[in-house]
Amino acid sequence: MKLIKFVDVREYDTNAPAIAAHLNGVLRDIRKKKLAADLIGDDHNSKELKPDDPDGFADELSAGVELTYRDRNRNSERARRLAECRAVASGTSHLKKEEVARLMPVAKGIHLAMAKDDHWADEIAASIHDEMPWMANASEYAWHGLRRAAQRGDPIALRPLILNGPAGIGKSVWARSLAQALELPMADIDASKGTAGFSLVGVERGWSTAQAGRPLDIMLAKRIGNPVVVVDEICKAVSMTSNKGTFHSFTNGLLSLPEPVSATAWECPYFRLQFDMSHIIWVLTANDVSVVPEPLRSRCQIIEIPDITSEQLQAFALKRGGKMGLSEESMDAIIAAIIRAPIVTGRRISLRDVVRMLDRAEMLEGRPRVQ
Structure with a gap:
């Protein structure tokens, strides 16, 4: 670390008694x-x-x-x-005692998780690729970034990236798998929701719903300065205008965070203090990257992900089902459903559909039998 x-902030004894x-x-x-x-x-x-x-x-x-x-x-x-x-x-005179108490554990600094060595980077990339081989482009990008950090003796770091590809192919699942493999805390934000901008940067003081944003929250809670933050559906990011006419744009709020220079002294609207957010690992997902504003695209590495095939879905289901301990009968039924679903439903089947099938099978197998 x-x-x-x-x-x-500086640590001073402010207890008057x-x-x-x-x-x-x-x-x-x-x-x-x-x-x-x-x-x-x-x-x-x-x-x-x-x-x-x-x-x-x-x-x-x-x-x-x-x-x-x-x-x-x-x-x-x-x-x-x-x-x-x-x-x-x-610098904390405007904060409440409980808010100061949240900051004091990181007043002397925050820890960054370190990259270990080349072998460690190889194992991380191989494990993710083995589970989701159709995400090879993303896994290779992460592999090179992890090896580079390991060779330099640096903290775990990746340049912000946008995973662009069809819906339901597991872009978010890949990002969560990456965080789990790296043993880093993770926060996820759905950019398509109207309140996503507030989840990202927080709500400034004076409002009844005032709070810190999700990335800062996870950093204060885990005391790790390089968590993984997943932003889903960045291509569907929405903007809002409050009743008082204040305009809130999700992408505008996000722009200063992936940029290392501005992120080093990012000012939180809730705490009204500057934080170093430059070590966050940003993973954004999109179905159509062309609608993402150019200033944001220029800050990120765009990785194209091809559509998933039926064979890849079947392989994924077999591996995940084996880890879940599903019976052979359940797995046969799921594989048959994957093969027949496009014919029956008239649409492509996605990874989300397969995950739901697996969860459903696990629930049914765990249900007590009626005699």
Whole structure:
């Protein structure tokens, strides 16, 4: 793991009662030593004392020194002002206590998961390709990126990519498999939903629904600075206009995040602080990349994914069904359905359909038998 600076906050003790208690203790010690010095005096006998003797003498003679109400009141006021100044200096004076508590674990930095070695990169790519061979273009891209990071001794990193291909071929499934294989936390956002923009960057303070965005949430929760963030249906990203006339565009909100320069000091509208979001691994999916705005396309590596064949769907079903422990009868039924479905339904069968078949078979096999 590598530790990097993540957010520009400073750790200061802003607990006013604790600061006041410290000031009271310091004042009490000063008065003890002054009393001891007055009692010892400055004659020929005091010259025989060792340097530490007055301190010990102060503890013996003035253990009962007490502060007055005025003393404690003045220290409490000083502590209150000092706590306020420290909160301003830390950059968190506008946040609630529970919000500051979320940031403190990463105040000194956040960890980046590191690439291990070439063999590790080879195994990751091979495992993903073995499960989804029709995604070979994406798996090869990830393989080269992981090997490059491993050879340089860098954290796990991939240039933002857009997986472009027909619907239902497993683009999102591939991205989730990648995150799982890399043992990285993952957040997914559906760009086609009206509230997707708020899920991405968050909702600014002052609104009843104010919250941080999903990518930042997962980073704070897992304390990992290079999670995988999957954005589904980027070609169907929507824009919204609030009742007050405020325009919200998903792609405009996303533009600053895949760009390393702007992402290094990305300002969160909820926390109103700058975070380093430049190490996120972005995987976007699209059915028609041509409708994705050019500024976003220019920030990403576009990878074309061909349509999945019936044979590939059958191979996927056999492997996934074997891992799920499905019976031979269930697998025979699923394979037959994959072969006949296009004829019966008049449409192409997708990976989503196969996954639903597998889930359905697993549920039926787990159902108690009626005698």
